[in-house]
Amino acid sequence: MSSRTVFFISDGTGITAETLGLSLLAHFDGIKFKQVRLPFTDSLQKARDVLPRVTAAQIEDGDRPIVVMTIVSPEVRELFQKSGALCLDLFGTFIKPLSVEFGQQPAQSTGMARRTATDEYHDRIDAIHYSLGHDDGVTEAGMDEADVILVGVSRSGKTPTSLYLAMQFGIRAANYPLIPEDLERMALPGELAQHRDKLYGLTIDPERLHRVRNERRPGSHYASLENCRKEIRAAETLMRREGIPWLDSSSRSVEEIATMILQHKKLK
Amino acid sequence: MSSRTVFFISDGTGITAETLGLSLLAHFDGIKFKQVRLPFTDSLQKARDVLPRVTAAQIEDGDRPIVVMTIVSPEVRELFQKSGALCLDLFGTFIKPLSVEFGQQPAQSTGMARRTATDEYHDRIDAIHYSLGHDDGVTEAGMDEADVILVGVSRSGKTPTSLYLAMQFGIRAANYPLIPEDLERMALPGELAQHRDKLYGLTIDPERLHRVRNERRPGSHYASLENCRKEIRAAETLMRREGIPWLDSSSRSVEEIATMILQHKKLK
Numbered sequence: 001m002s003s004r005t006v007f008f009i010s011d012g013t014g015i016t017a018e019t020l021g022l023s024l025l026a027h028f029d030g031i032k033f034k035q036v037r038l039p040f041t042d043s044l045q046k047a048r049d050v051l052p053r054v055t056a057a058q059i060e061d062g063d064r065p066i067v068v069m070t071i072v073s074p075e076v077r078e079l080f081q082k083s084g085a086l087c088l089d090l091f092g093t094f095i096k097p098l099s100v101e102f103g104q105q106p107a108q109s110t111g112m113a114r115r116t117a118t119d120e121y122h123d124r125i126d127a128i129h130y131s132l133g134h135d136d137g138v139t140e141a142g143m144d145e146a147d148v149i150l151v152g153v154s155r156s157g158k159t160p161t162s163l164y165l166a167m168q169f170g171i172r173a174a175n176y177p178l179i180p181e182d183l184e185r186m187a188l189p190g191e192l193a194q195h196r197d198k199l200y201g202l203t204i205d206p207e208r209l210h211r212v213r214n215e216r217r218p219g220s221h222y223a224s225l226e227n228c229r230k231e232i233r234a235a236e237t238l239m240r241r242e243g244i245p246w247l248d249s250s251s252r253s254v255e256e257i258a259t260m261i262l263q264h265k266k267l268k
Numbered sequence: 269m270s271s272r273t274v275f276f277i278s279d280g281t282g283i284t285a286e287t288l289g290l291s292l293l294a295h296f297d298g299i300k301f302k303q304v305r306l307p308f309t310d311s312l313q314k315a316r317d318v319l320p321r322v323t324a325a326q327i328e329d330g331d332r333p334i335v336v337m338t339i340v341s342p343e344v345r346e347l348f349q350k351s352g353a354l355c356l357d358l359f360g361t362f363i364k365p366l367s368v369e370f371g372q373q374p375a376q377s378t379g380m381a382r383r384t385a386t387d388e389y390h391d392r393i394d395a396i397h398y399s400l401g402h403d404d405g406v407t408e409a410g411m412d413e414a415d416v417i418l419v420g421v422s423r424s425g426k427t428p429t430s431l432y433l434a435m436q437f438g439i440r441a442a443n444y445p446l447i448p449e450d451l452e453r454m455a456l457p458g459e460l461a462q463h464r465d466k467l468y469g470l471t472i473d474p475e476r477l478h479r480v481r482n483e484r485r486p487g488s489h490y491a492s493l494e495n496c497r498k499e500i501r502a503a504e505t506l507m508r509r510e511g512i513p514w515l516d517s518s519s520r521s522v523e524e525i526a527t528m529i530l531q532h533k534k535l536k
Contacts, residue, residue, distance in 0.1 A: 013527040015436065016287045023284060023338065024362050027374035039527045066366070070291065086369050088362045094292050098334070101354050106295035121521065128428045132403070160396045163431055167522075168283065253389065254435075259281040259307045 003032045005057035005065040009050070009080060011042035011072055017090065021068035024088070034061075047076045054083050072108060120170065127166035127173075134174035135159055140190050143174060148265055149195055150175040151188075151239070152202035153231045154222075155212050157249035157257060161202065164254045171267055183234035188242060200261050201239040201246030206232045208250050271300045273325035273333040277318070277348060279310035279340055285358065289336035292356070302329075315344045322351050340376060388438065395434035395441075402442035403427055408458050411442060416533055417463055418443040419456075419507070420470035421499045422490075423480050425517035425525060429470065432522045439535055451502035456510060468529050469507040469514030474500045476518050 006025065008018040014037045025033055034057075038050050057065040067085040071077050074092070081087050095106050134142065136159065143149065148165070150158045150173060158175035165171040182189045192199065204212075206229040213223035221227055239246050245264055249257050262268060274293065276286040282305045293301055302325075306318050325333040335353040339345050342360070349355050363374050402410065404427065411417065416433070418426045418441060426443035433439040450457045460467065472480075474497040481491035489495055507514050513532055517525055530536060 012291075013523045015523055015527070016284070016291060019284050020288055020338075020358060023280075024359065024366060027340070027363060028366065028370050028372055029375065030372075031370060039531060066369070070288075072295070086365060088365070090288060090358075091292065093361060094356045095295060097354060097356070098292060098296065101334070102296050102299060104296055104298075107297065125428055125522075128431060132400070132427065132431075135400070159400065160393055160435070163396060163400075164435060167428070167432060167435060254393075255281045255283055259283070263307060 001030060001032050002063065003034060003061050004063055005034045005036060005061055007054055007057075007065060007067045007069075007085070008035070008037045009041050009067055009069040009071065010037075010039055011076070012039065012070065014039040014070070017068045017070045020090065021066075021088070024068075025066075041071065041076065042073075044073075044075055044079065047079045051079060051083060054080065054085055058084060072106075123170040124167065127170045128163070130172040131162045131166040131174065134172075135162060137176040137189065143191070143195055143198075145172055146174040146195070146198055147172045147267055148200055148261060149173075149192065149198045150200055150202060150261075151178055151192065151244065152204075152246075152249075153178050153183075153209070153235050155209060155216070156202040156204045156235075157254070158202055160254045161249070161257050161261070164258045165261065168255075168258065169262060169268060171262070178231075178235050178238065180231065183231060183238065186234070186238055186241070188238070193242070196242065196244070199242075199244045200265060201235070201244045202249045202257070203232060203236055203239075203246055204248065205250040269298060269300050270331065271302060271329050272331055273302045273304060273329055275322055275325075275333060275335045275337075275353070276303070276305045277309050277335055277337040277339065278305075278307055279344070280307065280338065282307040282338070285336045285338045288358065289334075289356070292336075293334075309339065309344065310341075312341075312343055312347065315347045319347060319351060322348065322353055326352060340374075391438040392435065395438045396431065398440040399430045399434040399442065402440075403430060405444040405457065411459070411463055411466075413440055414442040414463070414466055415440045415535055416468055416529060417441075417460065417466045418468055418470060418529075419446055419460065419512065420472075420514075420517075421446050421451075421477070421503050423477060423484070424470040424472045424503075425522070426470055428522045429517070429525050429529070432526045433529065436523075436526065437530060437536060439530070446499075446503050446506065448499065451499060451506065454502070454506055454509070456506070461510070464510065464512070467510075467512045468533060469503070469512045470517045470525070471500060471504055471507075471514055472516065473518040 008014045008021055010017050018037055041047050065085045067080050068088045070090045077092050099106050152158050154177050162173035162175045165173040209228040210225040217223050276282045276289055278285050286305055309315050333353045335348050336356045338358045345360050367374050420426050422445050430441035430443045433441040477496040478493040485491050515528055
């Protein structure tokens with residue numbers, strides 16, 4: 001298998017360059033990609049400091065490296081463009097058509113730095129604290145403030161989804177477990193019925209739930225395939241009966257689940 | 269102020285298109301951008317269903333809309349390219365040079381769908397549960413498993429940073445508050461001194477801390493500017509004395525703080 005080094009270079013965190021870069025590289029098979037993220041490369045001096053790593057990769061791999069970059073400064077971009085690497089220049093490629101379209105010169109500052117001062121950023125931080133404070137049904141207080149309340153059996157994916165909704169989208173996402181007692185009574189726990197319009201359910205393939213729970217409490221009744229099947233069957237019956245929309249989290253990423261919930265609930 | 273509609277269209281969640289698109293648009297001032305995300309546009313039929321929204325935006329705004337897209341299917345991309353919008357075609361633009369570089373046709377499936385099955389994805393989910401279970405010093409058990417342990421006074425940004433480290437990078441990040449008792453004793457709480465190499469501190473501007481705490485507990489001693497100043501001064505003295513590296517979270521986003529910690533701790 002051939003090997004290539006991929007540099008994600010940015011004057012900010014490099015997270016956007018890495019995310020887009022990885023989704024581009026995912027289209028190609030049979031190549032081992034060695035990933036290097038070089039964040040905060042925000043001056044010619046810092047660019048010159050890291051440049052030898054880019055040129056050294058060519059010698060090491062035998063093939064030229066890939067550089068995926070989100071860099072505002074044209075001078076810094078030019079340095080990497082002349083390095084011999086294959087450069088995917090995200091800002092250089094797209095800023096120009098936008099500049100023409102808007103009849104405006106682009107500002108020479110990074111987008112990220114501006115973001116923390118905004119209301120939207122504070123909403124996100126508040127939402128994280130809210131979602132954390134309303135994880136796993138720890139309290140019923142403040143449910144009025146929830147944008148969405150996730151329900152499902154233990155380890156169906158509620159917690160990561162709630163936190164992602166908060167962190168990425170500023171959504172206040174509470175979550176509430178459906179425990180065996182609820183499933184036996186065939187009734188929603190506590191005062192959830194009062195908030196029916198905010199409820200969204202997660203279900204999961206019983207075999208997968210069994211594996212996930214078994215990692216946590218090996219050999220327990222809680223983790224047994226039989227119990228997982230029983231809980232899932234009961235939870236789905238309950239959600240159907242209560243008119244709660246739901247999705248199966250089994251083969252979906254947190255990003256996908258969160259996006260589907262936003263779309264269904266028409267949030268934001 | 270002129271107004272433009274920006275569509276983030278993807279066959280996946282559209283989160284990458286939105287993130288990159290927003291960082292491009294942040295370079296332009298004086299334009300009000302109306303944002304519309306159209307995720308899961310993964311067939312010609314779905315593309316045709318949403319196309320009227322794109323064409324309607326031109327009539328409404330008087331200017332053609334911007335489309336930022338991450339779409340694998342060339343047919344679907346073509347539909348939007350012919351819509352009259354200004355298209356920033358992230359996959360179309362960069363898949364081709366990569367395909368030439370690797371001497372390989374790109375796979376016709378979305379990158380995202382492949383991701384959930386990987387070990388890396390499971391590590392991320394595990395890290396989220398770990399970080400959540402070790403938030404705010406709830407337990408000292410399992411500190412051996414931490415990749416990093418954040419310390420700082422209450423509301424200095426530890427919790428969002430820990431969760432982001434877990435969610436984005438799969439880092440097991442515990443966090444531990446420095447409470448007034450620790451600061452009076454001028455000693456690290458509990459058994460943290462045993463894990464000194466994993467510690468990383470967050471500090472914050474006292475005025476900002478005062479505002480943040482005042483939202484939570486208005487008029488309290490806890491939130492008073494005087495107390496915030498005192499706590500911050502003591503925490504910084506303690507961290508300096510104990511040789512704990514730290515950064516100021518005041519004007520940095522969670523993404524930036526997390527990236528700086530990764531870089532400093534040489535994690536991943």
